[in-house]
Amino acid sequence: MSNLTLSGITKRYAKETVLDQVSLSVDSGETLVLFGPSGAGKTVLLRLLAGVVDPDAGSVFINGEDMTGIEAEHRGIGMAFQNFALFPHMSAFDNIASPLTATRTDANSIKAGVHQVARLLKIEHVLEHAPRELSNGQKQRTALARALVGEPPVLLLDDPLRNVDAKLRFEMRLELPRLLRGRGATVIYVTQDYKEAMALGDRIAVLNAGIVEQVGTPEAIYLTPATLEIARLFGDPVINLYDVTVSATSQGRSVELSGVDIPLNNATSLNHGQACVLGIRPENISFVVQGANTSDSTIHSLPVEVEAETPLNEKIVTLAVTSGGREVLVSRPSGTPGPATGNALIDIKPGSIMLFDKSSGRRIDLSPAVGAHASTPDNSVSGQGVQA
């Protein structure tokens, strides 16, 4: 069990700053997911932690001990690489055994250790094979086994599910949390897949362009993203975003979306004419059911024309266009009614809208919740929330 702290880590390659003053701390036994788009600096950060790359500034502490100048082989870290990085000239057994051979000489104990972790990952039958004879899934498990076998207190997993097929990724997404928690190791898990991040992380750190933009629980990241970019990265289908302008009237501040005013209750920080971006998650929009009482929902009901409907397994995603020409994605659970074509009305779930400053991209706090003129609850499809 080890906790892990990064303080003010900066790394430059040539003139380009890959990591800029990154500070993070991970508690003992915690799984922190490092999430970010390609080129955000996630892999570099892991390498800095592992000690194969040195930072230009800042320090890494493991259990409070400064790791500056300590070579990779003395840090007590296990790491799985995105490209597996198996040793091509060694059998799967020797690959997995490599962390043990560094410290142990007793062949029997090495054998026992390898077989134990291989059994856990269900690759016992391929231990004698060379890496090129393994399937992608087996390679990935071999790489994972190699990271786990030495029971390192700190485990770095660099997008280990990136190069495996969708079915296996899904299986491993269910299996990994159990595997990691059973070990009690402190884990940093890198991924570009927000679902993976949500499923595996105790906390998520969002890294973008070398800067940590937000650290929080999966729920916090999903419901209160710090920036527009984070809101865009988390969620499938992607969040609806609209450029809007704040108007301040005697009744309070509001934004206008295709002819419909959306009030923003607590908006003292907003100025008249301020350019903002309105964000509404597709699962927080619902179609108004014909015949239901819609008298209360006039403020939020928007007339749209349905363009296309895409049934996915557990949900149906509909693309519609408002009279103002804005595209709206609506997501609803499979089996619930909704129009496939033609004109329809949509409702926005009260309290679910997000507002971002256009120039800085930062979210503007709108609590207490907006939408006093809420539509009737039975008209609103309850949000699919973080399980999306």
Add this chain to the structure above:
Amino acid sequence: MEHTSLLERILRGIALCVVVVFFMFPILWIVLMSFQTNDTILRVPPSFIFEPTLANYKALITGKLETSAASLEIHFLRNLGNSVLLSVGAVALSLLLGVPAAYAFARHKFRGSEDIAFTLLSFRFAPPLLVLLPLSLYFQKIGLADTYIGLIWVYQLICLPLILWIVRGYFEDISPDIEYAYRIAGHSWFTTFRKIALPLAKPGIAAAGLLAFIFAWNNFIFALVLASADKQPVTVGALAFVTASGIQYGQIASAIVLSIAPTLALALYAQRYLVEGLSLGAVKG
């Protein structure tokens, strides 16, 4: 599979035959010559039918060259021994220096690394005569002229750049992640170099070593200028067959057969190491 017509296949066969005959005929002719006497070699028109004799090989091995005029002593076996010693020594030294250097150039981009690597390569551009004159003067001053060590040193001009540049490419092809993974597993950088980098670059090291060996073996000018009779390799030693009473074609031919034998054997042996593909399949990019 491509579909090829019968005509295409026949034409391809003929073309291949022409190429093989063109390149292999001189070698075949040399082998035939080595079993003939000077008289049968020089008859007009030449013929494939002759009475084979081992006299040429006997002369080379006993060191007694019988010509029509007189009996001459030659040191062919000694020359052959010199060739082996010089080439093996030069390649061994080059591998010892070149492989770690290649690794350093491949993995660590330090200030001036490209310049140093290029300077080493530029040794191959310079005509040998350019360096020979000053070198022979130096060597006489510092007592390295006409020594095996001096010659092996000079042979580094041939072998070292070759090994450095070929092996460097192979090291660069190994994903650094593989080495990182071994480091993180708890092994020192030197163990990583021995257990990961060297085995993975083995095909490249074998290929470079073989090429360097062939270049060293075939070298003529350095040994001609810097070595006296008892240190000369076969390439220079073969000059002895040009005698006052004529050129001993038969002995030259058998000397050639004997001197290409080691490189041929080595090439056949090293062939399996030259096959790439060992490093494929472990890294998915």
